[in-house]
Amino acid sequence: MARSSERKRDITQAAAFVLPMLLVLLIFTLFPIFYSLYLSFNKVNLVGDVSYNFVGFKNFTNAITDERVIIALKNTLKYVVVVVPIQSILALVLATVLNSGIRFQKTFRSLLFIPTLTSSSALTLIFMFIFSLNGPLNSLLLDLHILNNPINYLNDQGSVMWAIIVMNIWSTVPMFMTIYLSGLQDIDSAMYEAADIDGANMFQKWFKITVPQIAPVTNYVVMMGLTSTFQLFDQPYIVSGGSGGPNNATLTLSLVIYQYAFRQFGTMGYASAIALLLTIAIFVVSMIFRHFSSENVTGEGR
């Protein structure tokens, strides 16, 4: 009797704790997801006379034949394929260095973490200055006689995406580095000692012990990297002023969605359909990655 009333109280308490978060999730996460799902099958007008007309899969068939969506998909994929491996490898290398007991390692850790704390729009503006025609990067390369003429990185359809890639790697690596650092501390030091006794060198230890042992963290890092890179928006938006130019070079899927949703009337449903396709794309890529990666770390390496 007493136990059941205590149990009841526990449940009420638990419900009271969970309720606020549940409400937030319902209102700000689940509702928008289902609403946009609904929108994606409709021709929607939300300004003035609100109307919803069911159009079936028309938005989706339009999207997969839309040239701009294809271009945006290509740009996004190029960005993902370049950024995710580089940022993951760089983060692991930096984490290893910072974990190796070099001098001032705490200072370096804090310094390297600073980019993560800065807002991405501020970072973009700083990098736009660095990459500008009369900016520091061009002056440096001219002074070193690597270039004869300054390059207009941000106004050239060939280089602008690469500039965005560089700024993004720079700003996201520290975050993943920190995740790797905590993972590295979990690796049993006995393994390294055993390897030392067997006469393994630094690189052998890194490839045979660190990399396999850290695989679960790598899975997480790559997964997070995939989802965030697929959603690239702020840098292209700021660099191109929202147009995705020059010549569609910075047009990403998120930017296309934004343009259809907020820059012109009557295409909210179409934008939702593209957003849904983007979600499916991220989901499929993540699942493929999961299928080929293993989290089965037995403690002996693999």
Add this chain to the structure above:
Amino acid sequence: MKWNRKVSGFLLAVGAIAAFALAGCGAKNSSNDGGSSKTLTIGFWKGDSPQESKGRNTLFKNFTKATGIKIKQKVYNDYNTQLMTDLVGGTAPDVFYVDSSVLASLQTKGVLEPLNSYMKKDNFKTGDFYTPTYKAFTGNDGKQYGLPKDYSTMGLYYNNDLLKKAGYSASDIPKTDTEFFAFLKKLKTKLPGITPLTISPLLARQMFIMQSTGAKIITKTGKSNLDDPRIIKALQPLVDADAKDKTVRTFKEIGFGSAMDAFGGGKTVFSDEGAWQVSGLKTNFKKLNWGTTEFPTINGKKANMIFTVGWSMNADSKDKSDSWKFIKFVTSKKQSQQYSTTASVLPSRKSVAKAMGLNDDKDMAPFVEAANYATPWIAGVNLDTIQVRYENIIPSAFQGKISLKDALTQATESANKDIDKQK
């Protein structure tokens, strides 16, 4: 156990307070929109110059002093996006700025209140407004959806010192386009390292050139017509001057954040900018020795752009009579003169222009003159889409990476596909 209960009780209380706070925010917002208190929400964007903000703030202060109605300011940094979300969410201001270029699309959506009945009731005279600026806010149903606050045209800014260095003076600036392009070539050889003319790769700055051969940038049904051979022919000389001769450069190509920075920094002889640059130059580049003149004729005709922004009323405003009071107040002669003088913009009322003596102001006169023949920045309901596509691709054409014909054909096809989607 006891401790546990205390802690959980405390956490619950925090949760409850947070929930109340959230609910409170919501309630507060809705009461503001309800407008039971005498407060009007006014939406605007800040503009480039601090004087403009000063003039606007004085307007608001004067209005509150005269009527006792308080003003709640709502600043738009990304007008198109923010206003659209506000309109969808029902949180748009009572009165807000409307650029002539977006009037058509807002009006056809029914989100603007027609002002005719208010104007009739108060016997509001409209004859004093410059006709093109007043007409810019007349909808396709003949009703009036806003009143112009000011207007701007473009002009040719020249750097006196650089002209002098090249051995010329302001009177040597040619009056026709072909002579002008030849003059730019001479300047380029005489002034190494200096860009003869710096432009902005924007549809609003090139539309009047495009239409100089008789074609319109939109078709009769409002679709993009940028690939019309006459438009390509009209724009070709300017693009060639950049891609081939390098006598014209966009401000991005020479590494500046805006055309004014390039001109103010003394890196370019000419800049084609709006009248709004006058006050910017006076504030930010005090030492610069510059002047303004009208554009050279294009294909034998004078041409220019006219931009105008007006005050419009939200059709969903809860306080329409006060909103009208506000619009009437800020567009009145006295307030218009205060604002135009402080912000150094061109007033939409003829009587104010006269009172300000703008025709005798050597910096402003070319802009006032241009109002007589300029092309308004208005082109149907799809202008934003057409503009975004143009501005996406045109930098590559100016750089010579893609031919102008291909660029405009692509921009047109892409824009028209999207326009079809909206139907």
